[in-house]
Amino acid sequence: MTTAQDDIKAPAAVPTAPERTGRRGARLGNQLAAFGSAVWRPLIVLAVIGLVWWFVTAREMVERYLVPTPGSVFEVMWEDRSMLAEHTYVTLYETVIGFLLAALIGIGSAVLIVYSKTAERSLYPIILFAQVIPKIAIAPILIVWFGTGLSPKIILAVLIAFFPVVVSGVAGLRDTDPELLDLSATMGASRWSVFVKVRFPGALPQLMAGLKVAVTLAVVGAVVGEFVGASEGLGYILLLASGNLNSALLFADLILMSAIGVVLFVVIEVAESLLIPWHASRREGSSVTMATT
Amino acid sequence: MPQLEKKKAAATDAAATASIDIRDVTCTFTTKRSRTTAVDGVSMRIEPGEFVSILGPSGCGKSTLLKMIAGLVLPTTGQVGLLGRQVKGPQRNIGFAFQRAALLQWRGARKNILLQAEMRGMDKRTAARRADELIELTGLAGFEDALPHELSGGMQQRVALCRALLHEPPVLLLDEPFGALDALTREHLNVELNRIWRETGTTIVLVTHSISEAIYLGTRVEVMSARPGRIIETMPVDLPRERDYGKVMSAPEFETLAAHIRTLLSGSH
Ligand SMILES: Nc1ncnc2c1ncn2[C@@H]1O[C@H](COP(=O)(O)OP(=O)(O)O)[C@@H](O)[C@H]1O
Ligand SMILES: [Mg+2]
Secondary structure: OHHHHHHHOHHHHOOOHHHHHHHHHHHHHHHHHHHHHHHHHHHHHHHHHHHHHHHHHHOOOOOOOOOOOHHHHHHHHHHOHHHHHHHHHHHHHHHHHHHHHHHHHHHHHHHHHHHOHHHHHHHHHHHHHHHHOOHHHHHHHHHHHHOOOOHHHHHHHHHHHHHHHHHHHHHHHHOOOHHHHHHHHHOOOOHHHHHHHHHHHHHHHHHHHHHHHHHHHHHHHHHHHHHHOOOOOHHHHHHHHHHOOOHHHHHHHHHHHHHHHHHHHHHHHHHHHHHOHHHHHHHHHHHHHHHHO | OHHHHHHHHHHHHHHOOOOEEEEEEEEEEEOOOOEEEEEEEEEEEEOOOOEEEEEOOOOOOHHHHHHHHHOOOOOOEEEEEEOOEEOOOOOOOEEEEOOOOOOOOOOOHHHHHHHHHHHHOOOHHHHHHHHHHHHHHOOOOOOOOOOHHHOOHHHHHHHHHHHHHOOOOOEEEEEOOOOOOOHHHHHHHHHHHHHHHHHHOOEEEEEEOOHHHHHHHOOEEEEEOOOOEOEEEEEEOOOOOOOOHHHHHHOHHHHHHHHHHHHHHHHOO
16 A cells, blocks of 8 residues: 555645744754764864874974974964964965856856857867866966966966866756756747756756865965965965975965865855755755665 | 638638647657657647547657657658647647656745746736646645655646646647556546646647556547557547546446557557
């Protein structure tokens, strides 16, 4: 008789309007719980690494100038906090602007490629070529062209970050259910409304995945740009510290760079859960069923 | 003189206006690797208010036939007429539903139904009223805000059906809409569809794999051969429009018709 339940069980499974808001609150609680359960394992790993680090340096198993103690790293972070904050801000700025431009250009190119065969034929090879060139090799050219200001770093961040946006955007837009497109045609829908109401929202899950990769790459782009020619930014400080054999500053700098990547990644994750709750909740549902079976 | 001729032509057209008029239609798909004739020399005339069920083995061109009526695929040769006009591109005077509900995953049931209105630029208040009626009619009340993945397969299919009916199309095309459902849900929806058809007077073409569904719903059953799809037999279903499910299933007419269709289909493989 289980087959008969299909329609009958549904009323119980789907709450009516007042219950749904209650469940949304519960969903936030669930999300927090999920966040907690996602975070404690990496935290333990981090703690273990920190412990090993502290142990190795406290016992002076490695020379101090090669690996500083955790204490000295945090000391540098605290003492040079205003200087480090300034340079962190510069790198963060380059990364965010670079990422936003990459997202804009990447999504724009994806739309062009999906909607026009001509654009696909002319753009795809160029994009692929731009991806294949080692970006680090372009950095010196960009410095020659644009000087040592912020623009070459931003351009480098864009160049590195926009490829995953294009690829995920194209894949997402192409993934549209052909029956939905047929249906839209019988509704006399304009291309624009099909794009806005059907194709683009449907592409968001894949696009967001691409944006997450892009944001971490944008940090790399900005730092590489700073390596080649800069007077500010965490990449510049890293070179200085390396020149002075100031390993404590080196480590502090590295931690800040990683922090930029992690924070921006989390920002995109939050944006994702706000933009496509339908997708997140579906995933939640599937993980629940996996846990119960 | 030419004007008079035009008038005459219009008059004969009006007198002879079928809902759907398929004339000797062939459809061949050419890809780089192969040529497939999906539909071969099919003619069919469907009068307003008829309910035509199409049966046939998989891959015989049933979906292609429906798409040609909708103007989503154009015939290689022959002509399709819809409501007295030749079909040359996607048609707006129809409702369409598929085996997969094809709902927007990010919209609740009601908003999925209203997509039809948004795309057509229908008057908002009319559309909202109509959506409420359909939600009531199909038993979706209480599920208006539920997202597709929160709905059972039967419920999703009801939403797709409501979306196809929102603009009160004179012609409804259904491509195995209940194919993925369990037997009891399917029976339920068959009874509902029969009622909707009687109450709205819509011309319906239903593609199905179920012989009993075809007979229970249809005023006529068309059986197609394996690819290239041809019509091998047309059978009127001699039952009243209002049909009780249990009674139809046990009627002697049903048994003989079903047995006959079964031999036709097994012979066409
Ligand atoms: N767009 C297409 N391009 C090439 N071949 C197609 C296309 N659509 C359908 N076909 C082929 O036409 C035949 C009939 O398909 P279809 O109408 O979907 O059959 P049915 O709905 O009866 O199962 C199949 O062999 C299918 O592979
Ligand atoms: Mg089919």
